Amino acid sequence: MQDLDKALAEIGAIRTQLARSETFHGLGPTAFAATGVLALLVAIGEARWMPDPGPHAAAFLTVWIAVAAISATVIGVEMVGRSRRLHSPLADEMIVAAVQQFLPAGAAGVLITAVLYGFAPQALWAAPALWQICFSLGIFASCRFLPRGMLLVGAWYLATGVGCLALAQGAHAFAPSAMGLPFGAGQLLVAAVLRFSSPRDA
């Protein structure tokens, strides 16, 4: 049995190596465009119904955590479907590799939010900026096996994150321009990059 288990592990290692050498086309433009539109709609709703969001940090965080959860689900469902279609022999290995590349940055974003909320609520205004910076780091980490245009998306989120850190405080904290606009535009940019770099049969 040990020999068979070793053989299976070696086959798995070869497949993982092959998966890491391919460009990942599992991310689909439709899901990213949908999340971009969702973010912009939430930003419009926030501007309409929460004109002074400063004192409503908890509501702001709840709404955006919900948007992030919905977006992750939509992107994840499309990623599994596309990967099975476009990378059929290596789909599972490629999905695992993609998630592994992005996960540390995503986990850092979650932990930062939890720590700010629990121990430094006066600094919560920085959460949207830090989310965008974490997101950009996740994209840069995954860039090696994503279409090259994704570097532009990473640069976008880094720039908006740093910009928000510098400008979106005080009266501008939690404003739609600090979260909804950069996130919505960024997701639409991802959709455009993926659309123009997708294989023809995608």
Place this chain on the structure above:
Amino acid sequence: MPEPAPFAYEGLDRVFHERARLGVLTSLAANPKGLAFSDLRRLCGLTDGNLARHLQTLQDAGLVEVTKNFERNRPLTLCRITPEGRARFLEYLDVLDRVVREAAAAAKSETTEGPLSGLAPA
């Protein structure tokens, strides 16, 4: 009509089924832009003659291509897996994975239920 032969494993192509060639193809498949002959020889632990012989077999089967150029006035032999080679290699790995899983399942059921009781294809 021929009887179905679930243990025939037609996908286990003889060309791949040699340890050195498996190593060569794994190295090339993980480096789609190609590898220099000397790098491939080092990665696979083969001699010049052995590697050349295996590459010739793989080339004849249309699985790899070997090009000879010059880089900085020095000859460079570049080995690259072909798209067909990559696709066939992935199919081969799938079949190999299935064979080993079925053997593992059979061995497991033999130890729990007695000899031959689990010898059925999945």
